[in-house]
Amino acid sequence: MPELPEVEALTAFLSERLTGRVIAEVRPVAISALKTYDPPVTALAGLTVGAVVRHGKFLDIGADGLHLVVHLARAGWLRWREHLPEEPPKPGGRNPLALRVRLEGPDGDGFDLTEAGTKKGLAVYVVRDAEEVPGVARLGPDPFDPDFDLARFRSLLGGERRRIKGVLRDQTVLAGVGNAYSDEVLHVARMSPYKLAADLSDEESARLFEALGTTLREAVERSRGLAAGELKAEKKLGMRVHGRTGQPCPVCGDTVREVSFADSSLQYCPTCQTGGKPLADRRLSRLLK
Numbered sequence: 386m387p388e389l390p391e392v393e394a395l396t397a398f399l400s401e402r403l404t405g406r407v408i409a410e411v412r413p414v415a416i417s418a419l420k421t422y423d424p425p426v427t428a429l430a431g432l433t434v435g436a437v438v439r440h441g442k443f444l445d446i447g448a449d450g451l452h453l454v455v456h457l458a459r460a461g462w463l464r465w466r467e468h469l470p471e472e473p474p475k476p477g478g479r480n481p482l483a484l485r486v487r488l489e490g491p492d493g494d495g496f497d498l499t500e501a502g503t504k505k506g507l508a509v510y511v512v513r514d515a516e517e518v519p520g521v522a523r524l525g526p527d528p529f530d531p532d533f534d535l536a537r538f539r540s541l542l543g544g545e546r547r548r549i550k551g552v553l554r555d556q557t558v559l560a561g562v563g564n565a566y567s568d569e570v571l572h573v574a575r576m577s578p579y580k581l582a583a584d585l586s587d588e589e590s591a592r593l594f595e596a597l598g599t600t601l602r603e604a605v606e607r608s609r610g611l612a613a614g615e616l617k618a619e620k621k622l623g624m625r626v627h628g629r630t631g632q633p634c635p636v637c638g639d640t641v642r643e644v645s646f647a648d649s650s651l652q653y654c655p656t657c658q659t660g661g662k663p664l665a666d667r668r669l670s671r672l673l674k
């Protein structure tokens with residue numbers, strides 16, 4: 386899933402290509418992806434793109450008072466096309482194409498939103514104000530907000546009885562961090578994903594805050610200037626523990642371990658993060674009973 390750094394890079398990529406351009410057509414192909422009907426998606430045709438901005442993991446393409454807001458979800462992606470085919474795309478079960486945006490001009494350029502797999506989560510909204518999108522309205526502060534400082538971060542964690550891993554990826558607490566970067570941030574901070582947020586000492590919350598900023602900034606730095614199609618591979622290459630189960634930790638050489646849940650998994654290094662002890666894996670212990 387694209388998280389803050391990838392969506393930030395996509396925002397910059399689209400901003401360069403879309404600003405000042407006129408939208409010729411927005412065509413939903415997977416109808417389930419379109420979550421709003423008023424204003425209709427056809428209302429975007431003929432409008433000029435102003436700013437392209439990011440809200441958490443949402444992309445927001447503003448055009449003459451309307452906004453095309455996109456959440457790529459787990460398997461969604463954006464593919465820039467220098468020449469879109471003339472014929473309208475065919476909807477179909479196996480077609481990963483969810484929505485096509487064509488710009489006015491002789492080249493027929495624009496972009497496709499695609500979604501692989503069967504669990505469809507990609508969501509597109511056409512609204513007059515991005516805050517009309519429920520997921521945007523609920524977002525917590527963005528780690529890149531200029532006023533997001535250590536005091537603000539600590540206020541989010543105080544009284545929070547959940548494990549820090551879950552808190553970091555909760556979009557209503559903090560905008561933009563998902564499963565991958567929460568693994569990375571916790572590894573950089575040398576902190577167990579199971580630690581309760583409210584139990585963090587001042588030293589630990591400062592360390593985590595620092596890790597959050599550096600991890601996200603470095604990821605954005607790596608993604609800057611990359612084409613939309615290259616971002617996914619770059620995200621994977623930059624990972625220290627996330628998605629690297631069984632491989633050596635790049636810091637200490639210990640084996641990266643995994644805890645599996647019903648619909649996700651987390652990765653961590655025992656030596657760096659949990660005092661060498663493997664974390665309890667409920668699924669695994671159930672199997673062993």
Ligand SMILES: [Zn+2]
Binds near residue numbers: 637654656
């Ligand atoms: Zn390690």
